[in-house]
Every structure is written in C-alpha cells, then in structure tokens.
Amino acid sequence: MGKLFNVSSSPHVRDRITTQNLMFDVVIAMIPASVYGVWQFGFNALLVLVATVVACVLSEYVYEKLMKKPITITDGSAVVTGMILALNMPPEIPVWIPMLGGVFAIVVVKQLYGGLGQNFMNPALAARCFLLISFAGFMNDFSAASIGFDSVSGATPLAQLRAGQEVDLAALVIGRIPGTIGEVSVIALLIGAVYMIVRKVISPRIPLIYIGTVAVFIFVFGGFDVTYTLSEICAGGLIFGAFFMATDYVTSPLTVKGQVVYGIILGVLTGTFRLWGASPEGVSYAIILSNLLVPLIEKATLPTAFGKGGSKK
Amino acid sequence: MGLATFIGGIHPYEGKELSEDKPIKVLASEKGETMVYPLSQHIGAPAKPLVAKGDHVLKGQIIAEAGGFISANVLCSVSGTVKGIEPRLVANGAMVQSIIVENDGEEEAIEGFGTERDFTKLSKEEIRQIIKDAGIVGLGGAGFPTHVKLTPKDENAIDYVIVNGAECEPYLTSDYRVMMERPEEIIAGLKVILQLFDNARGIIGIENNKPQAIKKLTEMVKDEPRIEVRPLLTKYPQGGERTLIYAVTGREINSSMLPADAGCVVDNIDTVASIYNAVCRTTPLIRKIITVTGDAVAEPQNFEVRLGTNYQRLVDAAGGFKTEPEKMISGGPMMGQALFSLDFPVAKTSSALTTFTKDQVAAMEPTPCIRCGRCVSVCPEHLVPPLMMSASLRNDLEKFQSLNGMECVECGCCAYTCPAKRPLTQAFKEMRKAVAASRRK
Numbered sequence: 001m002g003k004l005f006n007v008s009s010s011p012h013v014r015d016r017i018t019t020q021n022l023m024f025d026v027v028i029a030m031i032p033a034s035v036y037g038v039w040q041f042g043f044n045a046l047l048v049l050v051a052t053v054v055a056c057v058l059s060e061y062v063y064e065k066l067m068k069k070p071i072t073i074t075d076g077s078a079v080v081t082g083m084i085l086a087l088n089m090p091p092e093i094p095v096w097i098p099m100l101g102g103v104f105a106i107v108v109v110k111q112l113y114g115g116l117g118q119n120f121m122n123p124a125l126a127a128r129c130f131l132l133i134s135f136a137g138f139m140n141d142f143s144a145a146s147i148g149f150d151s152v153s154g155a156t157p158l159a160q161l162r163a164g165q166e167v168d169l170a171a172l173v174i175g176r177i178p179g180t181i182g183e184v185s186v187i188a189l190l191i192g193a194v195y196m197i198v199r200k201v202i203s204p205r206i207p208l209i210y211i212g213t214v215a216v217f218i219f220v221f222g223g224f225d226v227t228y229t230l231s232e233i234c235a236g237g238l239i240f241g242a243f244f245m246a247t248d249y250v251t252s253p254l255t256v257k258g259q260v261v262y263g264i265i266l267g268v269l270t271g272t273f274r275l276w277g278a279s280p281e282g283v284s285y286a287i288i289l290s291n292l293l294v295p296l297i298e299k300a301t302l303p304t305a306f307g308k309g310g311s312k313k
Numbered sequence: 314m315g316l317a318t319f320i321g322g323i324h325p326y327e328g329k330e331l332s333e334d335k336p337i338k339v340l341a342s343e344k345g346e347t348m349v350y351p352l353s354q355h356i357g358a359p360a361k362p363l364v365a366k367g368d369h370v371l372k373g374q375i376i377a378e379a380g381g382f383i384s385a386n387v388l389c390s391v392s393g394t395v396k397g398i399e400p401r402l403v404a405n406g407a408m409v410q411s412i413i414v415e416n417d418g419e420e421e422a423i424e425g426f427g428t429e430r431d432f433t434k435l436s437k438e439e440i441r442q443i444i445k446d447a448g449i450v451g452l453g454g455a456g457f458p459t460h461v462k463l464t465p466k467d468e469n470a471i472d473y474v475i476v477n478g479a480e481c482e483p484y485l486t487s488d489y490r491v492m493m494e495r496p497e498e499i500i501a502g503l504k505v506i507l508q509l510f511d512n513a514r515g516i517i518g519i520e521n522n523k524p525q526a527i528k529k530l531t532e533m534v535k536d537e538p539r540i541e542v543r544p545l546l547t548k549y550p551q552g553g554e555r556t557l558i559y560a561v562t563g564r565e566i567n568s569s570m571l572p573a574d575a576g577c578v579v580d581n582i583d584t585v586a587s588i589y590n591a592v593c594r595t596t597p598l599i600r601k602i603i604t605v606t607g608d609a610v611a612e613p614q615n616f617e618v619r620l621g622t623n624y625q626r627l628v629d630a631a632g633g634f635k636t637e638p639e640k641m642i643s644g645g646p647m648m649g650q651a652l653f654s655l656d657f658p659v660a661k662t663s664s665a666l667t668t669f670t671k672d673q674v675a676a677m678e679p680t681p682c683i684r685c686g687r688c689v690s691v692c693p694e695h696l697v698p699p700l701m702m703s704a705s706l707r708n709d710l711e712k713f714q715s716l717n718g719m720e721c722v723e724c725g726c727c728a729y730t731c732p733a734k735r736p737l738t739q740a741f742k743e744m745r746k747a748v749a750a751s752r753r754k
Contacts, residue, residue: 007651008672009739013326017687019680022685249685254689306720
C-alpha cells in the first residue's frame with residue numbers, strides 16, 4: 001500500500017473537554033454575579049469589568065509578543081483572571097487602578113513565572129493584595145453614592161459585624177449591601193457555583209470544607225452565635241473566594257487528601273484574620289498564603305497507590 | 314449492593330453498536346495462502362522452532378515449542394509446507410522471527426484432532442499438559458501463558474476463578490459474540506478450570522452494557538453451584554486484571570504481585586472457550602475471534618479466522634474500506650497499537666482491527682498543564698500523573714519510581730481525560746521502559 005497512515009502511541013481517542021472550554025465555563029459561571037453587580041452599582045462597575053479583562057488579555061498578548069513566545073490569549077485564562085480581579089474591586093474605583101492590577105497579575109504573577117500553570121499564587125488575588133496595600137484608600141472606599149439603597153455609612157457588613165452591629169441576613173443573601181462588584185450577591189454566586197459543579201468544572205470539596213471550617217471557627221471563637229456565624233459566611237468575599245478563587249486549579253492541591261487539608265487551612269486562616277486581623281476581611285490573604293503551602297501539602301498527601309496499602313484479604 | 318466496580322476510570326465513546334449484533338463469521342482457510350506464525354506471541358521466552366524449510370506440517374501440529382517455563386508452544390493452523398523461518402512484521406511494529414507456511418488446502422490434521430473427551434475423567438496434570446500443548450495464552454491481550462497461570466504455588470489458596478467478560482475496550486465485540494453464540498463453551502471451560510482448584514468459585518464478570526449476555530449466562534448457570542455471573546459497572550478499564558479482581562473480590566494487587574497472590578485466577582472469555590476446545594474437543598488454539606470495525610470499513614463485523622492469516626484478508630472480507638482510513642489500530646482505541654501496514658498476521662493476542670477515517674489525535678497540540686486534577690481522579694492505580702509527568706520531562710527515573718510510576722498499567726485514562734491534551738500515558742510508557750532497562754543493568 002502506498003498510502004501512509006497516522007501512527008501514534010495509544011490512547012487514540014480523547015475526551016472533548018479542553019482547557020479553553022473549561023475557562024469558558026468559569027467565565028459563564030461568573031456572569032450572574034457580574035450582571036448583578038453592574039445592575040446594582042451602575043456604569044462604573046461595567047467599565048471596571050471590561051477594562052480589567054482588556055488589560056489582562058492585552059498585557060498577556062504584549063508580553064508574549066515581546067518575549068517571542070506563542071500567543072496563548074485564546075485559552076481564556078487571562079479573561080478569567082481579569083474577571084476575578086474586576087469582581088474584587090469596589091464599584092466606584094477609578095478604572096486605572098484595576099487595569100494596573102491586571103497588568104501586575106498577568107506579567108508579574110503569571111508570565112514571569114512561566115505562564116499558564118506555573119504561577120504559585122492566584123494571579124488575580126495577588127494583584128488584589130498588591131492594590132490593597134498600594135491604594136488602601138481607593139480599595140476600601142465602599143461609599144458608593146450612586147447605589148440606590150441606604151448606605152450612608154458606607155460600611156460593609158463585615159465592618160458592621162466587627163463594630164458589633166447587627167446586619168440584615170436577607171439583604172446579604174440577595175446582595176443589597178455595599179461591597180466589591182462581584183462578592184455581594186450570595187444567590188448570584190451560588191448560581192454560578194452550581195453551574196460549575198454540575199458541569200464538573202470544579203469539585204465542591206474545597207469550597208464546602210473551606211466554608212464549613214470558617215463556620216465552625218467563627219461559631220466557636222465568635223461567641224456561639226448562629227446568626228453572627230451565618231452573617232460572617234454570607235458577608236464579604238467568602239462565598240466568592242471559596243467557589244471561584246480557592247478552587248483555582250493551578251494554585252490548589254491535586255490530591256484529594258491535600259484538598260481537604262487545604263480547605264481546612266483556608267478556613268482557619270480566614271477565621272483568624274476576620275476575628276483578630278487588622279482588616280475585617282481575610283479571604284484574599286488566606287487564599288494567597290495557602291497557595292504558598294500547596295507544594296508542601298501535596299508532598300505530604302500523596303495517595304497510596306492501588307494495591308500498595310497492604311493486603312485486604 | 315451496587316454494581317461491582319473500582320475507583321477512577323472513564324466513559325469513552327463505546328462504538329460497539331457497529332459490530333455487536335453481527336454474528337461471528339468463520340473465514341475458511343484458502344489453498345495457497347501464506348500463513349505466518351511469529352515465535353513470540355506471548356509474554357516470556359520466544360518459542361523454539363521444531364520444523365525446517367520444506368517440512369510438511371499438519372493442522373494442530375506443534376511447530377515451535379515453549380522456550381522456557383514462561384513461554385508457549387506455537388501451533389500450525391493449516392496443513393501445508395514450511396516455506397522458511399524469517400523475521401516478519403507483527404502488530405507492534407517489530408520484526409519477529411516467524412515460521413512461514415504455505416497452506417495446501419488439504420486441512421490434514423494431527424491424529425485425534427477434534428475427538429470428544431470427557432474432562433471429568435482427566436487428572437489435574439493431564440489438563441494442564443493439554444492446555445500447555447495447545448499453546449493457549451491469555452487471549453485478552455497480554456498473552457501470559459495460561460498453563461503457567463493455572464499452576465500457582467499453592468492451588469488450594471485459589472478461591473476465585475474469574476472469567477473476564479468485561480470487554481471494556483471501546484469498539485471490541487468479539488468476547489460479546491462468544492458469550493452470545495457459544496456460552497456453553499465458556500461455562501464448560503470454566504468447569505475445567507474449577508476442576509484444577511478445589512476451593513474456588515467461578516465468577517463470570519460482565520459489564521452491564523451487555524445485558525443480553527448477562528441474562529443468557531445467568532440463566533445457564535442457575536443450576537451450577539460453583540459458578541455465578543457478576544454484572545459489573547460499565548467503565549473503562551473495568552476489564553483490567555487488577556481492577557476486575559478488586560471489583561469482584563475487593564482485594565488489591567500491585568505490580569509486584571500476581572492474581573494468585575490474592576487467591577485469584579483471571580482468564581479472558583476467549584481463553585476459557587479455548588481451554589474448553591483444547592480439553593474437551595481436542596482442538597488446540599489455532600483460531601481467533603477478531604472484530605473488524607471503525608468508520609472506515611464497509612461492513613464492520615466479527616470473524617473467526619485461523620491464526621497466521623494476513624490482516625489484509627480480514628479487511629477484504631469486511632468489504633474493504635469505504636473511505637481511506639487515516640488511522641488503523643490493532644486492538645481498540647484505548648490500548649491498541651497504531652499500524653502503518655496491514656501486512657502482518659493474526660496472532661494469539663490479536664483482538665480487533667479498528668479503523669478511523671479521521672484521526673482525532675493527530676491535530677491536537679498539547680498545552681500547559683493547568684493542574685485540573687482530572688487525571689488524578691480517573692487513574693485506576695491512584696497515581697498522580699502531573700507529578701509523574703514532570704519527572705518524565707526531566708527524565709528523573711528515581712522520582713518517577715518514588716511516585717509509583719511502575720504501578721502504571723498504561724490504560725490511557727489520564728491522557729484521554731486531559732483537557733490540555735498532554736501525552737501523559739505516552740510519556741509514562743517511555744519512562745517505564747527506561748526504568749525496566751535500568752533495572753536489568
């Protein structure tokens with residue numbers, strides 16, 4: 001036979017899932033929270049979202065072009081980073097701040113360490129922490145005048161809880177509260193979370209253990225108060241962080257046991273920061289600190305290979 | 314109790330509907346046909362030829378004898394004349410020393426060929442000798458000599474004889490057809506094996522995507538006190554030896570253990586049928602059931618052919634190609650060997666010819682690992698493929714071994730499921746070869 005056939009090593013078939021459509025699913029899952037944020041906070045929120053995503057994608061393109069690397073912006077990971085960063089911004093922030101954060105996330109945290117899959121911290125969160133330290137005034141200003149409900153004090157529910165005030169749990173669940181663009185509506189976030197779980201993009205393991213640990217921690221050290229504990233869970237960035245940031249593939253452990261350990265560490269750190277830290281919020285710092293522990297956690301939790309666990313006769 | 318299964322695994326497209334309802338078609342041998350018998354169609358030492366160029370050989374004659382304890386006889390499947398002993402291409406792309414016989418079309422068989430025999434009157438030693446003489450090896454693909462498997466250190470320690478009817482590899486339907494058309498051979502063959510192991514129960518494990526086979530065999534064994542049919546969850550690689558033993562018995566074995574260490578003997582459907590034919594019908598292993606399938610052949614179906622038949626004949630018998638195949642595989646798509654030519658013989662471990670009009674793998678560019686963990690959750694051996702992959706990329710044999718890389722069964726689940734399309738299984742195969750080579754030094 002004259003014709004040449006394709007020859008390769010098995011397996012000769014592959015699943016349909018690609019990196020690109022996984023990233024696309026994460027983008028879809030963030031749409032409910034984004035829409036809610038824009039609807040509640042208005043035009044500047046939309047501007048922040050678009051500008052941050054553009055900044056991330058563009059900086060990835062420019063960096064790869066300058067470094068003569070293959071252009072990978074179509075894999076969707078820069079879009080995801082941009083959206084997560086934008087949803088972590090206060091609604092009235094000047095647009096240049098999240099754009100600067102986007103460049104930092106992509107160039108410093110992701111590309112300098114080798115690009116997709118090589119970063120040891122969640123790029124969006126590292127950028128957020130960078131902005132929190134650099135522009136504390138802008139980043140902690142939630143006194144959005146344009147929002148159509150009573151927020152004269154401008155204090156976020158977490159700050160109110162800190163100050164010993166009661167918060168309205170129903171408002172927390174719906175999202176009628178001040179906060180960052182994407183973190184306010186628990187319902188919108190859970191719709192996205194369920195979407196990701198149903199589509200098997202993420203496993204619920206890390207988020208549930210994380211939230212569960214925070215709940216136990218706050219309940220025990222916060223005075224055995226159920227309403228207070230529930231308010232702490234729904235307020236701030238916990239739901240958003242647990243489902244969308246702690247589950248980041250690159251910066252969370254591969255092993256099942258490791259994911260359990262990781263979830264517990266996240267919960268303990270978040271609870272500690274929230275109860276006794278300098279700021280009422282603690283999710284971002286808890287996640288990036290735990291990111292650093294991932295290689296160690298993985299090393300300590302390697303699974304026992306099949307048949308290596310001793311005879312079960 | 315739920316269906317028996319294991320942890321991990323995948324659900325690839327099965328493709329069995331192409332050929333599952335096609336009865337086994339017997340392809341008669343043809344006068345003048347050139348038959349090729351590789352001396353190495355099994356795990357272990359190659360067989361030693363007993364014939365020379367010009368010799369007249371008979372159907373069922375041993376033309377090469379086992380070359381060691383772990384080795385197997387090679388038998389002639391036709392009568393004719395030895396044309397020579399020379400290297401010939403086999404399915405895995407290697408050139409293997411082979412005996413070439415030209416079929417004289419006379420079907421002249423050895424004495425006693427085909428006579429009925431009552432296995433209950435045979436001693437254990439006689440049964441093992443018959444199986445050894447018949448050249449039977451594991452027909453599921455590995456090719457481990459069956460008489461060795463049936464001679465464990467302590468035969469009383471064997472409490473399960475498992476017949477592997479999972480047929481989890483996509484596209485393959487030959488075992489299914491044997492279960493549907495020749496179930497009595499399977500049950501009788503299993504009884505022969507059970508006669509060797511007094512303390513054992515016989516379990517026929519079948520994936521639940523073959524409900525008719527489960528029904529048929531369950532009905533047939535309902536009065537057999539020592540035999541039962543166990544439906545298995547349809548999941549690849551359910552038919553792997555280790556995963557099957559776990560599903561049926563809950564026992565785990567690793568790469569340094571044999572099934573006998575867990576009190577099990579595992580044999581493939583067609584192996585058990587071949588044992589029946591050798592012991593009860595004095596018909597040694599001279600034929601094989603082969604599925605010819607895929608979207609490139611005109612009429613996908615199942616054939617019974619003589620060992621040594623050229624693959625081109627199978628394609629012709631299936632109506633040739635309706636479209637030019639881009640890829641041809643000996644075996645199924647998960648673990649089969651890609652072929653660059655059809656000019657090789659049907660061997661004991663052949664199971665199928667799968668043909669694809671479009672090769673879905675060729676155009677895939679691997680992208681960076683995003684550590685999604687899908688490979689970790691599908692690995693039936695509970696390994697961590699991304700860490701093994703980074704050891705592979707650094708060619709770090711020690712790290713690879715410390716990550717239990719030698720436990721990998723090369724089932725392909727990790728590479729199948731990888732969204733970044735990374736060649737995980739392929740890299741592990743190379744590493745395993747390198748480690749094995751370094752251990753031999």
